[in-house]
Amino acid sequence: MKSPKSFGYGSKKKTAETALVTVVIVWVCMLILMPLYGIVKEACTSGLFSGLISITRPDALHSFYLTLMLTVGAVVVNTFFGIVLAIVLVRQEFKGKLALNGLIDLPFAVSPIVAGFMFITLYGPYGWIGSLFEAHGVKIIYAFPGMMIATLFVTFPFVVREVVPVLREYGVEQEEAAFVLGATKWQTFWKVTLPSIKWGLVYGITLTVARSIGEFGAVMVVSGAIINKTQTATLFTHQQFTNFDYSGAFAAAVVLASVSFITLVIMQYIQKRK
Amino acid sequence: MRNKTITSGDLLLRTLSLGYISLLIILPVCALSYEALQSGAGTVWHQITLPQAIASLRLTLILAFIIALINIITGTATAWVLVRYDFPLKKVINAIIDLPFAIPTVVTGIMLVAFYGPNSIIGGFLQKCDIEIIFNKPGIVLALLFVTFPFVVRAVQPVLIEMERDMEEAAQTLGATAPQVFVRIILPTLLPSILTGGALSLSRALGEFGSVVIVAGNIPFKTLVAPVYIYGEMESYNRAGATSVSFVLLLISFLILITIHCLQKWSRRHEIA
Numbered sequence: 001m002k003s004p005k006s007f008g009y010g011s012k013k014k015t016a017e018t019a020l021v022t023v024v025i026v027w028v029c030m031l032i033l034m035p036l037y038g039i040v041k042e043a044c045t046s047g048l049f050s051g052l053i054s055i056t057r058p059d060a061l062h063s064f065y066l067t068l069m070l071t072v073g074a075v076v077v078n079t080f081f082g083i084v085l086a087i088v089l090v091r092q093e094f095k096g097k098l099a100l101n102g103l104i105d106l107p108f109a110v111s112p113i114v115a116g117f118m119f120i121t122l123y124g125p126y127g128w129i130g131s132l133f134e135a136h137g138v139k140i141i142y143a144f145p146g147m148m149i150a151t152l153f154v155t156f157p158f159v160v161r162e163v164v165p166v167l168r169e170y171g172v173e174q175e176e177a178a179f180v181l182g183a184t185k186w187q188t189f190w191k192v193t194l195p196s197i198k199w200g201l202v203y204g205i206t207l208t209v210a211r212s213i214g215e216f217g218a219v220m221v222v223s224g225a226i227i228n229k230t231q232t233a234t235l236f237t238h239q240q241f242t243n244f245d246y247s248g249a250f251a252a253a254v255v256l257a258s259v260s261f262i263t264l265v266i267m268q269y270i271q272k273r274k
Numbered sequence: 275m276r277n278k279t280i281t282s283g284d285l286l287l288r289t290l291s292l293g294y295i296s297l298l299i300i301l302p303v304c305a306l307s308y309e310a311l312q313s314g315a316g317t318v319w320h321q322i323t324l325p326q327a328i329a330s331l332r333l334t335l336i337l338a339f340i341i342a343l344i345n346i347i348t349g350t351a352t353a354w355v356l357v358r359y360d361f362p363l364k365k366v367i368n369a370i371i372d373l374p375f376a377i378p379t380v381v382t383g384i385m386l387v388a389f390y391g392p393n394s395i396i397g398g399f400l401q402k403c404d405i406e407i408i409f410n411k412p413g414i415v416l417a418l419l420f421v422t423f424p425f426v427v428r429a430v431q432p433v434l435i436e437m438e439r440d441m442e443e444a445a446q447t448l449g450a451t452a453p454q455v456f457v458r459i460i461l462p463t464l465l466p467s468i469l470t471g472g473a474l475s476l477s478r479a480l481g482e483f484g485s486v487v488i489v490a491g492n493i494p495f496k497t498l499v500a501p502v503y504i505y506g507e508m509e510s511y512n513r514a515g516a517t518s519v520s521f522v523l524l525l526i527s528f529l530i531l532i533t534i535h536c537l538q539k540w541s542r543r544h545e546i547a
Contacts, residue, residue: 214378
């Protein structure tokens with residue numbers, strides 16, 4: 001009784017099934033696949049060569065470099081704090097834990113524009129923290145640190161949310177066994193805990209990478225989008241588009257879309273391993 | 275062996291977590307709320323009831339609810355088809371569902387302009403029929419549908435996979451029609467996850483910027499959504515306006531978070547029952 005066909009509704013059921021499958025496939029095609037095809041086609045027909053020139057200019061290369069730096073920063077910092085937070089949430093009990101747990105999802109719920117503006121009010125030249133740094137000549141907003149904070153914010157939940165369920169399911173028995181056998185806490189973490197959360201962690205990191213590369217709104221607000229200085233790859237793409245350099249915009253978009261596509265393939269692979 | 279006393283290591287981890295969350299989330303939220311309420315709730319009210327502000331908020335809310343509703347239907351249907359039926363290219367379609375999470379929002383916007391814009395085959399044809407998609411509301415709907423598509427599918431899919439079939443089979447044997455089985459037996463089990471996915475779509479649609487700013491044309495009173503309005507006010511140095519509308523969006527985000535939390539509690543109770 002595995003297939004619904006065997007319930008004996010006959011051809012009527014079969015027709016309904018085919019219709020529903022068709023509708024879903026058409027929907028996915030119109031919404032996702034066709035636009036993807038559209039941009040590749042546009043990039044090829046609107047001047048492949050001039051597009052290539054646009055995205056190999058120094059300002060373009062600098063924007064790709066900046067995106068790479070932000071991505072590496074987000075992965076390193078949020079992997080560290082993501083694991084720490086997951087351990088605290090799963091293994092410790094304290095007042096306010098529930099509220100803390102709820103706050104982790106805020107970056108998913110809040111608009112990137114609002115997020116960026118929050119950072120301007122706190123880390124901007126007149127903000128509580130920003131003014132302290134400004135007094136020592138350190139600029140956070142409209143500079144790299146501000147963009148790093150914005151990227152950290154939008155990618156923050158990914159590692160925590162992937163590691164928490166794995167850690168919870170895995171339990172403490174093996175860690176306790178290692179502890180009884182004389183392993184230090186540090187050894188237990190590296191040899192027992194980390195291998196067990198490996199795939200959840202890798203999946204969280206992949207999502208962090210994808211989001212860091214793609215983040216636009218929050219970074220735009222805090223960066224000021226200064227060419228050759230605080231312009232990331234997505235900001236560059238947007239600027240080419242608004243400057244009517246369509247071949248450049250399409251070429252940059254295709255590069256970014258290809259990176260997303262590779263990320264997606266990696267995601268599928270990891271999900272199978274999990 | 276594992277006693278309840280807190281070691282210094284535990285304390286260090288806890289301090290690190292709290293410190294990081296404070297700098298990244300708690301303090302920024304406080305700073306924005308403080309700045310918004312500093313000059314009194316009257317100022318906030320005045321700023322958000324300015325004609326352009328209220329129009330952008332209204333448009334954003336209406337569109338977000340429409341998007342959530344469409345996603346609830348299409349997302350549930352997609353999850354259903356992916357779990358219950360076999361068809362060619364099923365694995366590919368299943369993989370493609372996640373693409374909107376991986377693609378940068380700016381690229382989404384440009385993609386939609388390339389395919390549905392006035393210079394494309396489809397856009398050109400529709401323009402002859404006097405239908406404008408890009409730089410009008412249908413474009414915003416398309417962009418929002420694209421970026422929110424995975425939420426309901428990915429919320430419903432695991433529940434549908436886990437679901438026991440014996441109740442359905444029993445009902446069918448007793449002579450229930452397919453719609454009856456769906457409404458009476460399948461829907462109640464799926465409802466918490468469908469609504470969770472819907473709430474996630476709603477919050478994402480309320481906040482989306484990158485894809486919308488490209489496809490909307492951003493015409494005040496017509497296609498200017500709240501996040502784009504905030505950005506515009508910031509650019510034109512109307513800080514009070516930007517702060518007030520941001521504060522409202524932030525409050526809505528909190529409301530949705532609390533709703534999702536309650537929905538998840540509900541679905542867990544459902545599991546036990």
